[in-house]
Amino acid sequence: MREYLGVSPRLGTPMATHEFPRLRHGLGTPRTFAWAALLAMPVAMYFALAFAPREATMGNVQRIFYIHVPAAWVAFLAFFVTFVASGVYLYRRQERWDILAVSSAEIGVLFTSLALVLGSLWAKPVWGAWWTWDPRLITTLFLWMVYVGYLMLRSAIEDPTQQARFAAVFGIVAFVDVPIVYFSIRWWRTIHPVVFTGGGLNLDTRMLVALLVGLAAMTFLYLALLSLRSAIEAVQRRNAVLLQELEEREEA
Amino acid sequence: MKSLSVDIAPISTATTRRPRNASLGKAWALVLKDVRVEMRRREAVANSFVFALIALVIFNIALDLERQRLEALGPGLLWVAFVFAGVLGLGRTFVGEKDRGSLGGILVAPVDRGAVYAARVVSSLLFLLVMEMAILPLFALLFNIPLLHPLILPVVLLGTLGFCAVGTLFSALVASARTREALLPVLLLPVVLPVVVGSVEATALVLQEKPVGELLPWLGLLAAFDAIFLAVGVLLFEFVLEGSDA
Amino acid sequence: MDNLWYLTAAFSIAWIIILGYVLVLARRQARLQESTHYLEGLIQEQEGR
Numbered sequence: 001m002r003e004y005l006g007v008s009p010r011l012g013t014p015m016a017t018h019e020f021p022r023l024r025h026g027l028g029t030p031r032t033f034a035w036a037a038l039l040a041m042p043v044a045m046y047f048a049l050a051f052a053p054r055e056a057t058m059g060n061v062q063r064i065f066y067i068h069v070p071a072a073w074v075a076f077l078a079f080f081v082t083f084v085a086s087g088v089y090l091y092r093r094q095e096r097w098d099i100l101a102v103s104s105a106e107i108g109v110l111f112t113s114l115a116l117v118l119g120s121l122w123a124k125p126v127w128g129a130w131w132t133w134d135p136r137l138i139t140t141l142f143l144w145m146v147y148v149g150y151l152m153l154r155s156a157i158e159d160p161t162q163q164a165r166f167a168a169v170f171g172i173v174a175f176v177d178v179p180i181v182y183f184s185i186r187w188w189r190t191i192h193p194v195v196f197t198g199g200g201l202n203l204d205t206r207m208l209v210a211l212l213v214g215l216a217a218m219t220f221l222y223l224a225l226l227s228l229r230s231a232i233e234a235v236q237r238r239n240a241v242l243l244q245e246l247e248e249r250e251e252a
Numbered sequence: 253m254k255s256l257s258v259d260i261a262p263i264s265t266a267t268t269r270r271p272r273n274a275s276l277g278k279a280w281a282l283v284l285k286d287v288r289v290e291m292r293r294r295e296a297v298a299n300s301f302v303f304a305l306i307a308l309v310i311f312n313i314a315l316d317l318e319r320q321r322l323e324a325l326g327p328g329l330l331w332v333a334f335v336f337a338g339v340l341g342l343g344r345t346f347v348g349e350k351d352r353g354s355l356g357g358i359l360v361a362p363v364d365r366g367a368v369y370a371a372r373v374v375s376s377l378l379f380l381l382v383m384e385m386a387i388l389p390l391f392a393l394l395f396n397i398p399l400l401h402p403l404i405l406p407v408v409l410l411g412t413l414g415f416c417a418v419g420t421l422f423s424a425l426v427a428s429a430r431t432r433e434a435l436l437p438v439l440l441l442p443v444v445l446p447v448v449v450g451s452v453e454a455t456a457l458v459l460q461e462k463p464v465g466e467l468l469p470w471l472g473l474l475a476a477f478d479a480i481f482l483a484v485g486v487l488l489f490e491f492v493l494e495g496s497d498a
Numbered sequence: 499m500d501n502l503w504y505l506t507a508a509f510s511i512a513w514i515i516i517l518g519y520v521l522v523l524a525r526r527q528a529r530l531q532e533s534t535h536y537l538e539g540l541i542q543e544q545e546g547r
Contacts, residue, residue, distance in 0.1 A: 184446035
């Protein structure tokens with residue numbers, strides 16, 4: 001049995017069924033990150049809701065900031081990981097990089113959605129509008145659209161290696177485009193006057209600490225989700241290959 | 253001594269220039285091939301032209317435009333029509349190759365992948381420019397706005413080039429996808445957003461008859477976007493063509 | 499202008515989205531475990547012969 005399950009031809013990493021729940025992947029065990037995230041999230045909640053002082057002009061609603069900014073940061077980090085993994089995949093052609101790219105992109109879309117929703121919930125009471133066409137907001141919306149497109153492209157191509165290759169190409173173009181979009185919108189905005197200004201937020205030390213704790217917690221959450229998601233992806237692909245192999249054997 | 257240096261110089265330039273000239277010649281041959289196919293089938297230009305025209309008519313009816321609002325909205329409407337018509341035209345570029353199986357023939361030929369990409373960008377650019385040059389006077393005539401200014405030409409050229417640089421790469425990406433017609437605009441339109449922004453702003457400046465000095469930064473920006481997108485396309489195109497030898 | 503309603507909504511939505519995704523992953527994993535068991539059975543069956 002080990003013979004078949006032990007070394008899958010495409011994944012190349014030793015895996016057996018009974019090891020499945022604690023599957024190791026390139027990023028370490030999902031369990032370690034899961035514990036770190038589980039511990040850090042309540043701490044971050046405390047720092048955001050109790051430790052940080054009430055902001056003078058915006059009031060308590062400003063506390064959304066301590067999860068909105070980390071969510072946006074993680075989204076960006078996730079897409080950066082997809083970008084790097086795509087490049088390494090094209091260079092090395094090892095499937096694990098493709099697994100990492102798709103997993104990170106999916107989580108990135110999740111956190112981009114979160115950042116957009118939280119941003120709206122912050123903007124409504126502070127600016128009086130759910131949405132403004134500000135460079136940062138447009139760029140975030142752009143990220144969401146492009147990486148949803150990335151996932152759609154993947155699901156539309158059936159051949160696995162072609163899917164990996166094409167997705168990697170798209171993943172690289174998409175990320176290269178991010179600063180271009182940001183600066184083109186900013187330049188465009190200098191002509192069309194900005195209706196709402198972000199307003200310089202003067203962070204005092206305790207606010208900064210709360211933000212940093214939030215960033216750390218959200219990063220742990222990202223790593224936990226990423227390792228879990230990529231472990232699932234790895235097993236899913238191994239099972240697909242295995243099923244095909246067994247069916248061929250059955251016929252022979 | 254003197255004669256030696258004279259002798260060496262032409263040899264060295266010849267050895268460095270020959271392969272480049274050869275791949276340029278091959279790229280040009282590919283462009284001519286695309287043009288000939290298009291002349292026979294008239295798919296890309298005719299379809300996108302009719303589409304852009306219909307789009308303009310619909311805009312006018314839906315928005316009930318008067319002169320004053322037209323000057324503000326015109327550039328945006330024009331580029332929306334161009335971009336959507338362009339997606340329609342680009343969508344066919346690799347699909348036709350794939351269905352007829354002629355891509356394999358090109359790939360077997362000893363042509364650099366970058367040259368295949370460059371050739372396809374140029375032929376797409378030619379088709380879209382023909383469509384746009386037909387739409388522009390109609391737009392100026394139907395909407396009665398003074399858009400037929402010589403400065404509109406570099407704007408249209410640079411904007412369309414950037415659009416084709418990304419569009420060619422992406423239309424190859426979606427050619428073998430199940431939902432290729434629906435997928436191309438979803439992938440392409442967000443990525444070419446900077447090019448559209450730049451083109452609309454530059455067109456607005458031309459329409460307002462601003463001096464060239466104000467137009468130049470936008471033209472420079474568009475040229476920079478084009479350069480980046482073309483470089484990315486040349487670098488990545490070989491990964492798209494790889495393995496598609498059938 | 500404290501707008502605690504927005505604050506509550508934001509934090510609840512954040513948790514709902516994150517927990518929802520974890521649930522989706524858990525369901526995918528459960529389904530994978532099923533398919534792994536099925537494959538195991540298939541292998542044993544083939545080895546039995």
